[in-house]
Amino acid sequence: MNPAIMIEDLNLWIKNRQILHNISLRAPAYKITVIIGPSGSGKSTLLRTINRLIELTEGVRYTGMIRVLGKDIMDWDVYELRRTAVYVAQTPNPFPHMTIYENVAIGPVLHDIVRDKADLDRIVRWALEKAMLWDEVKGRLDEKPGVLSGGQQQRLCIARALALKPQILLLDEPTANIDPENTHRIEEVLKRLRDEMTIVLVTHNHDQAMRLADYLVVIRDGHIESSVKPGD
């Protein structure tokens, strides 16, 4: 099967400082690929390059080729690319002025993938269930996300991403700064999503990598150190 993401010889500079060196990797479809490495090694940068979110950073320049679902990322409509391969940030970033419901609904509403209110309700519920948050919030969908704990907010952000029905989920240390209970939940969420989409997960937690990875990529100082299939 074709890999969902294919990166070939990626070099990336921010303000003329090279951050990524000769990165090549493949993220197979319907698998969890875990990128692990110490802080500052370029994990977030790599993840954000895949859907061109990195272009928001000033002074970025890169060479090499990235294909998402077989198509060069430069040939994608950038907005469509970001909806197909959705990035979930390390610190939860729900919209503070919108309700919990609106936070999840905003993607489908903006991108016209719903027919009517009932359809939207269904998508919101589906996404919250997938993110294992539904039971905790179903009675207070019209409250602001500020009432949720950090771990719940992170799952809300995952639900918000899922509501776009993406084919690829790019997760940047989703369990950093989050308690063990919520960490466990999020890992459970990801395991269940594996059959439905391709997941790339960045972490610096070795145990977590071992629990989740179908493929494991170790990155250090912007270089890929090794690329293995755990268990081999």
Added chain:
Amino acid sequence: MKEDRLFFLALLPFGAIVVAVFIVFVSTLLYNSLPIFIHEGLMVYTSSTWRPVENNPEAEVYGLLAPMIGTLEVSFLAIIISLPPGLSLAIMIEEYLPTGLKSLMETIIEVMAGLPTVLYGMWASLFFADYLKSDLMIPLHEILWFIPIFGCMPESPYTVFTAGVILGIMIMPYMVGLILDGIRQIPKKIREACYSLGMTKYETVRILLRLMRPVIIASVLLSLGRAAGETIAVSLTIGNTYNIPECLFTPGYTISSLIADQFGNSGFYVYMASALYAGGLFLLLLGVITSSTGLYLMRRWKTSV
């Protein structure tokens, strides 16, 4: 810490001075308005008769209603005129301009916000008012004559409308500065959330605008307070005439231009100065309401994002 305490005690007098000045200021206003309240009660705020009479204090009547309405009309006009371009300008500067142009625009805005207001007044009364009359006021009257506020043919270039427009031009840079401050308080991660959901710039700006609604309201209130108190630029353009301006194309007064214009005469009468103080009280109240609400909204918003 002993030094900390000493340092605090050493600074205390300066804080106390500010508070003391404020208290003296407010009590002076109150004390000096007393005679007019005793003379005519709250009529001073509800009537629109202005009748100075020499050597017969009992016949003197001063009602501030007309200039109070003038103040509100001019200020609202200023907001209506400055908000749409001000908001657009702030968005353009923050979201669309490249860094170089951005700092150029910001410098221009800061200079404009800091110019002495007498310059705006002079420019308007010597130059801009005539064009305003021939190119905007007369056409507006000809097209919208059936709306009462546009219902009269402008005779002089110095009208309530002129003052409102010039105030609008004047407070716009101030408002842009406040809105820009607000936009910059929005955490980067929120903008990033928009883009990572595949939103376009336009969609992102719409989300940010909704998020910023309290800031926009606060900026409007603070600008309103500033417009209501502005004196010299209004004095030079409003035509300084005592009437209730039902039509914007007639000359009028605001409280502050009334005070500036009449203060010199007040020595000839017994109650006029006191009436002007009562006008000052109105301005103080308006200022306290607009700035405290504005600052409150601004602060609450900053802790919520």
